[in-house]
Amino acid sequence: MSLIVQKFGGTSVADPEKIRAAARRAIRAQNQGHRVVMVVSAMGKQTDELLRLATAVSEKPPAREMDMLLSTGEQTSVALVAMAIDDLGAKAVSLTGGQFGMKTDNSYSKARIRSIDTSRIESLLDEGNIVVAAGFQGIDDDLNITTLGRGGSDTTAVALAAVLGADACEIHTDVDGVYTTDPRLLPEARRVDVISYDEMLELASLGAGVMHSRSIEFAKKFRVPIHVRSSFSDREGTMIVSPAESESSPVSGAALTKDEARITVLGVPDVPGMSQAIFSAIAAQKVAVDMVVQNVGAQGKADVSFTVPRQELQVTLDAIEAIMETIGASGVTHDAEVAKVSVVGLAMARQKSVAARMFRALADAGVNIHMITTSEIKISALVPRDHAADALRAVHESFQLDQRPADAKTWAEIQAGSSPHADMDDVVTRLQNDALEALTLTDIAILEGQARVTLDGVPDRVGVAAEIFDEIGRAGIFVDLIVQGYDGQDGSTSVSFTIGQSDLEPAMKVAQSICQTHAMRDVRGADGITKLSVSGIGLRSHTQVGTVLFEQLASAKINVEMIATSELQVNVVIDSARGDDAKNCLRAAFADALS
Numbered sequence: 001m002s003l004i005v006q007k008f009g010g011t012s013v014a015d016p017e018k019i020r021a022a023a024r025r026a027i028r029a030q031n032q033g034h035r036v037v038m039v040v041s042a043m044g045k046q047t048d049e050l051l052r053l054a055t056a057v058s059e060k061p062p063a064r065e066m067d068m069l070l071s072t073g074e075q076t077s078v079a080l081v082a083m084a085i086d087d088l089g090a091k092a093v094s095l096t097g098g099q100f101g102m103k104t105d106n107s108y109s110k111a112r113i114r115s116i117d118t119s120r121i122e123s124l125l126d127e128g129n130i131v132v133a134a135g136f137q138g139i140d141d142d143l144n145i146t147t148l149g150r151g152g153s154d155t156t157a158v159a160l161a162a163v164l165g166a167d168a169c170e171i172h173t174d175v176d177g178v179y180t181t182d183p184r185l186l187p188e189a190r191r192v193d194v195i196s197y198d199e200m201l202e203l204a205s206l207g208a209g210v211m212h213s214r215s216i217e218f219a220k221k222f223r224v225p226i227h228v229r230s231s232f233s234d235r236e237g238t239m240i241v242s243p244a245e246s247e248s249s250p251v252s253g254a255a256l257t258k259d260e261a262r263i264t265v266l267g268v269p270d271v272p273g274m275s276q277a278i279f280s281a282i283a284a285q286k287v288a289v290d291m292v293v294q295n296v297g298a299q300g301k302a303d304v305s306f307t308v309p310r311q312e313l314q315v316t317l318d319a320i321e322a323i324m325e326t327i328g329a330s331g332v333t334h335d336a337e338v339a340k341v342s343v344v345g346l347a348m349a350r351q352k353s354v355a356a357r358m359f360r361a362l363a364d365a366g367v368n369i370h371m372i373t374t375s376e377i378k379i380s381a382l383v384p385r386d387h388a389a390d391a392l393r394a395v396h397e398s399f400q401l402d403q404r405p406a407d408a409k410t411w412a413e414i415q416a417g418s419s420p421h422a423d424m425d426d427v428v429t430r431l432q433n434d435a436l437e438a439l440t441l442t443d444i445a446i447l448e449g450q451a452r453v454t455l456d457g458v459p460d461r462v463g464v465a466a467e468i469f470d471e472i473g474r475a476g477i478f479v480d481l482i483v484q485g486y487d488g489q490d491g492s493t494s495v496s497f498t499i500g501q502s503d504l505e506p507a508m509k510v511a512q513s514i515c516q517t518h519a520m521r522d523v524r525g526a527d528g529i530t531k532l533s534v535s536g537i538g539l540r541s542h543t544q545v546g547t548v549l550f551e552q553l554a555s556a557k558i559n560v561e562m563i564a565t566s567e568l569q570v571n572v573v574i575d576s577a578r579g580d581d582a583k584n585c586l587r588a589a590f591a592d593a594l595s
């Protein structure tokens with residue numbers, strides 16, 4: 001008998017009528033012959049309401065009590081769903097996370113799953129029940145209630161589907177699938193039939209709230225296909241699986257993170273250990289740093305720019321203020337009125353001029369780009385917040401995301417062309433042995449033979465990035481990493497990009513001519529550089545990867561020239577002479593996490 005996990009988000013159980021509709025859906029699946037496990041979130045905006053209550057009674061609610069409180073939202077909804085099922089004539093038992101054996105670590109409000117004991121759920125299913133499991137919560141070794149972080153019920157659902165060996169994991173929500181961007185922001189967004197884990201992981205962490213990014217991390221690790229569909233219609237939704245919908249289109253989705261703030265630490269001594277000092281001070285405040293750009297130092301000084309969520313600006317500024325003297329930086333600037341627009345696509349890694357196309361679209365829409373970071377499958381640009389909607393629309397249109405790519409495949413077509421996984425046994429063994437959400441790295445590698453070009457004093461105005469990368473593209477040069485950040489001297493920015501060593505000469509020619517046209521301060525080129533990449537799953541949410549990497553490189557006295565991070569890779573550019581040392585010390589430091 002097949003087993004199906006159906007997750008209902010808060011919007012799908014927001015009132016009694018919706019609760020009864022969700023109950024009917026589960027009963028229908030049971031009547032069709034499936035064993036059914038429901039995972040349910042708190043009703044509507046209940047979690048926000050509980051958070052509001054907590055801050056009304058305490059300025060700094062203790063983390064343990066906060067999780068105790070927030071978990072009650074799901075405890076209410078599972079009981080109501082089970083009652084509705086009973087009233088409709090079927091059998092149901094509701095269970096809290098602790099009751100169904102969801103064991104987590106003890107990091108309140110962002111606990112990670114360690115193990116799930118399925119025996120209770122299985123015996124209840126054997127007795128003919130629909131099991132209604134509370135999403136978003138678990139218990140630690142001391143039986144304290146923990147929560148998995150906002151949006152965490154998706155992760156509960158995918159984890160349960162994995163350990164129960166479910167035939168399907170359905171995410172029932174208020175949209176009928178995953179769209180090329182949030183359809184509430186852009187009505188012309190297109191629903192996709194299929195999206196790859198990697199693309200969804202990036203999109204989710206870049207602001208696509210339809211899925212919790214950690215649920216995708218889990219699904220990829222344990223190969224759980226996810227079906228995102230509407231709780232209000234029977235239409236097929238979107239499958240999140242390994243392959244992408246199209247092999248040719250460079251971009252498959254766009255996302256907006258509206259409330260960002262940019263901070264630049266100026267005049268940081270360009271010696272090993274400085275990035276580590278800055279980011280560990282911020283990490284100690286539990287602030288997740290996002291776009292990180294360290295300009296290639298000149299005169300022994302570098303400027304380090306990064307973004308944080310806007311509500312964390314003040315605590316981050318305080319953390320930096322406290323270490324300014326120790327690190328010898330000369331100043332700090334910030335901008336709280338910025339938003340981040342990003343595009344994601346598996347195929348962009350194989351195509352030229354994808355970034356140039358994005359920058360051109362933004363320039364033509366009159367949107368200035370303050371900062372840029374790229375990785376193998378995403379490009380992010382920091383833009384003024386009041387231009388955020390225009391920016392999203394411009395890139396969506398430029399990559400024709402409203403149109404189905406000619407080579408797009410449906411899930412049925414993809415399935416027909418693939419063979420079943422031969423190594424499923426291996427997945428099952430890992431499920432039993434792993435700490436389920438433990439960090440998994442797939443590789444630590446170096447790419448030698450790279451070169452870098454840096455333009456200093458790049459005016460911070462519309463169209464400059466587009467012009468640089470249009471020209472580079474016209475010269476037929478493939479660009480790998482691009483970073484743009486503030487260079488501090490006069491409010492201008494600095495743009496660095498990496499290319500293959502043999503392209504250094506033509507790239508320098510193009511850069512020198514642009515430098516002259518715009519009266520930029522300087523162009524610098526360097527060969528003999530190496531890209532060091534740490535690859536894995538969910539690397540940004542496992543914040544210790546960045547911390548350990550910086551610590552290791554600092555203690556080996558290896559200077560970091562450029563940094564580019566994504567959910568799938570953390571890349572740093574270093575001097576070639578130290579490439580092997582860097583690889584070896586990181587392999588040793590991460591030995592436990594390397595699969």
Ligand SMILES: Nc1ncnc2c1ncn2[C@@H]1O[C@H](COP(=O)(O)OP(=O)(O)O)[C@@H](O)[C@H]1O
Pocket residue numbers: 008009010011012041151172173174175177178179180181182183184207208209210211
């Ligand atoms: N790329 C996207 N595709 C679909 N929906 C998206 C996307 N990005 C953001 N969203 C938003 O996610 C919402 C669904 O997530 P959420 O409100 O958390 O639902 P639930 O309550 O079911 O968990 C949609 O209403 C939509 O506005």
Ligand SMILES: N[C@@H](CC(=O)OP(=O)(O)O)C(=O)O
Pocket residue numbers: 008009010011041042047048073135136149150151152153154
């Ligand atoms: N109720 C929790 C967990 C959750 O996943 O909710 P939803 O499925 O409505 O996003 C939250 O609001 O964060």
